[in-house]
Amino acid sequence: MTELKDTEREVHQFRVRLSVAGVVVFILFACLLSRFVWLQVYKHKDYVAQAEDNRISVVPIVPNRGLILDRNGVVLARNYSAYTLEITPSKINGNLDDLIDELATIVDIQPRDRKRFKKLQEESRNLGSSPIRVRLSDEEVARFSAQRYRFPGVEIQARLFRQYPLGAVASHVIGYIGRINARDEAEIEDSEDATNYRGTEHIGKEGIEKSYETQLHGTTGYEEVEVSAGGRPVRTLSRTPAVPGDNLILSIDIGLQKVVEQAFGNRRGALIAIEPATGDILAYVSMPNFDPNLFVEGIDQQNWDALNNSPDHPLLNRPLSGAYPPGSTYKPFMALAALELGRRKPSDAIADPGFFNFGGHKFRDDKEGGHGIVDMYKSIVQSCDTYYYILANELGVDAIHDFMKPFGFGQKTGIDLRFERTGVLPSTAWKAESYKRPEQKRWYAGETISLGIGQGYNSFTPLQMANAVAILANNGVVMKPHLVKTIEDALTHKRTLTVPKESYRIPLKQENIDVIKHAMVGVTKEGTSARAFAGAEYVSAGKTGTAQVIGIKQNEKYNAKNMLDRHLDHALYTAFAPADNPRIALAVIVENGGFGAQSAAPIARAALDYYLLGKLPAVKPADKALDKVPAGQDEVVE
């Protein structure tokens, strides 16, 4: 019985507690209900107002663009912030022109600004806003802000701008950025990178700015912003920061670049200098050049016409896009071919009468009467043509082609810039493919002759010529030429080399290389560039070259005075120094510069003096007028 009573009591006790719990449940639910009443009855109006007013918008955070520096840390492209005045035509009241007139009473607006604005609007993206003025002064910002309410659809924006502090120096390397237009837009949409470009207004258009756009751009961040009814940001709710773009450290030595550009003066041409051991391009000169700062916010029509229509073609990227015959600078490579293929010994000599007859055609040496007894050394030092006519004829076009190809002649180097031309390294196969008519497809033996002196179908870019010299200087080890040496991660500052190791090696015998190098040293000591290199405090190796622009008729003489400027030969020079352990190899071409010794070699001398000794040129560089050498003078000619 007691058991039952105990159980009953137990159950009773349980039920009591359960009821207590029940009461607590009820009370707490009542609290909840009163909370609901508070929110949904008393404060209802407030919350309705808040609900209407507040919106969230997601705003992209544009990343800082990476910097471009030279190998020693000199800044070549940087960002600075400034204010712009931007109009969104879809949001304004009334007529756009009237609005601009009104704005002009507060802020200075030039006709140029209006024109540019119109042009940008035509090309603009879906964002719809374009700047009517950039780089407002603080005063202008203040003046406009006070009047802001009068101009719906007009905003002041803080923006980052790109600046190239050194102006035109190395402009072809650095390139420029410009505003994204419809075509860029299409490319971006295709690339799957579209979300990364939300809010970005500029994109690389030329040069390194273009080819490394992905690294320089960085990653866009996002901001959740609470926005009031007026569209004004009230506060930031969350922020995913942008990742800044990587910085690029170029292989360029900007001091060397400046020296060379100065040495060119107002002449046209190109110079590439490469560090043979690494493939670093130390200088990349294309003259004339242009100021990239003009392009950043949209170049105005006047400047554009000036650049585009100039007969000197400043926008042309000569080292890459210009293709020229190498002229006599080809001879050391021909000689090396002869040694490697076992066709000549260094001591093998000819008696040079000053010409070479073949197939009824007289191939002339530049020196009347010839150079006398010419062995391999002399053939390079004095640049004897006859030696090489004979050699070319013996080797044949395909053997020459096969030897030259690994040196990069007629091949793309793969440099990190767009629009590299391939050039032409002729061969029977090439001719068969390139021509349509059957009689043109055949290779004629006579066409081989002029190949030996770097004329004929040979057509190489200055970059290829510099690359070949660098390979020679580096004893056949090929490093890919590149403009960007390292990429620096913006956050971790970790630097990564773009070209850490060699591409391949040409199997050459060192003793043969040494013969050629020795001869090229001779050129500077007692040969065609001796004058230019007199007094140099280092031992350099080099080769002059003169490339014909138009052919001289069989019996005519080359007379500089009588020729049109633009029909003058191009002047070329290749070099590397110091000869025993080269730190720099270069190729320079001066368009219509005449003799290589006169125009090109002195530029090379200035470059080497600066790079090896730190010497800056003391005298003003030679003027164009001095390049025309009167005939008959006692000059070393070739």
Next chain:
Amino acid sequence: MNKRSPVQIIQPYLQVFDGTLMLFVCLILIVGSFTLYSAGIDFPGRFEDHMRNIAIALVVMWIAALVPPQTLMRFAVPLYMLGVALLVAVAMFGLIKNGARRWVNVGVIIQPSEIMKIAMPMMLAWFFQKREGLTRWREFVVAGLLLIVPVGLIMRQPDLGTSLLVLAAGFYVIFLAGLSWKVIAAGIIAAGASMPVVWHMLHDYQRARVLTLIDPTTDPLGKGFHIIQSTIAIGSGGITGKGWLNGTQAHLEFIPERTTDFIFAVFSEEFGLIGNAVLLVLYLLLIGRGMVIAANAPTLFTRLLAGAITLIFFTYAFVNMGMVSGILPVVGVPLPFVSYGGTAFTTLGLGAGILMSIQRHRKLMQS
């Protein structure tokens, strides 16, 4: 043989469910599904997943309802042991996600604290049943220890929210088992006095949550944002609400939890004060039914277990609605039978099933 109609075939299976409890559960499920449809409109496939979760929960409920409470009793201890063992495993080589070590990989990845939610009250209920009639203060001490150890382990993970829920579940059993009123009073006083110490021990983010409660605008980037937006949503619903599917997604747009922990905000906005009152009534009815089942349960084990489960349902509902309306700190607790989430649904279905089982097997058991 007579051909039986489809209804006649199904009926025995349906009878497994307790009619009244099932009614209230289903009503809440229906209301919840409408709300989830609206809240989940931007999540492709969410509503379909929710339907699937409901189906699974109903199956679990059905199976649990079939299992007689004696069997449950047999499982109590092993389940508890397993839970504790797994919690220790988590502490030693668990997986870390979002800064918390709560999961362990035993072939599948599981979260042992979920097991404890049901294992704890079962274990304690079993314990008190075993010591029935002999309960003195010693038993309560042992019960306390049985409770504290897993709760402590869970708290260390850190997972304050779940540890408090397990603590509550265990506490309910102990309270219903007859914990002395004096002890309860002393406990409340002690808790009050130890507030400063507890505050000191809280992690930064936990403190932040409490502070956010008092003034949500101090944390506009984090949880404060959620509270601000959810109270706006609730308040703007007014008395009658904006109507189904008319909840403005604008300010709830950036709360991914609007289908899970914060779904009540969507409900309030669309159905207003009237809707809220109806929901409260439905929960009250559900809890009421659970209490009736507990009061009429034949054994101490079943009484304690039923009572605890019912109060757990209440706890979830109260804490969730309190958090969303800004009177309780933000804790990750789902709104029962409304919030989207597979695990929670299964646990709740299991709980409801156990209640039904207890009710069904009433006549079959005598203590």
